[in-house]
Amino acid sequence: MNESKQLLTAAEVAETLGVGQRSIFRWRDMGSICPPVKVAGSAALRWRKTDILEWITAGTPDCARTGFRPSTDAAKGGGR
Numbered sequence: 138m139n140e141s142k143q144l145l146t147a148a149e150v151a152e153t154l155g156v157g158q159r160s161i162f163r164w165r166d167m168g169s170i171c172p173p174v175k176v177a178g179s180a181a182l183r184w185r186k187t188d189i190l191e192w193i194t195a196g197t198p199d200c201a202r203t204g205f206r207p208s209t210d211a212a213k214g215g216g217r
Contacts, residue, residue, distance in 0.1 A: 143186040143187075144174070144176070144183035144184065144185060144186070145184045145185075145186050145189060146183060147161045147162060147165075147173075147184075150170075150184050150189055153193075154189075154197075167201065168199075168201030169199045169200060169201060169202075170184075170197075170200060171184065171189065171191075171192045171200055171207050172200070185209055187207070187209055188207035188209055191207045191208060191209075192205070192207060
């Protein structure tokens, strides 16, 4: 799978950030982390690896407060 297309589970995002999976869901609910994408044909939510890496590089800004959007998210008009 191409890195730009790679999708991460909440557990993988949590591992990448060194936090618990519950933190990822809490941040998602608060809008603090970049929004996940819904996997077609299921209720599964995944985060684009490139979005998470860009968010980390930007200093993990609070997306709801700062309006930060990863470039792939901005190009698609949102991810929720």
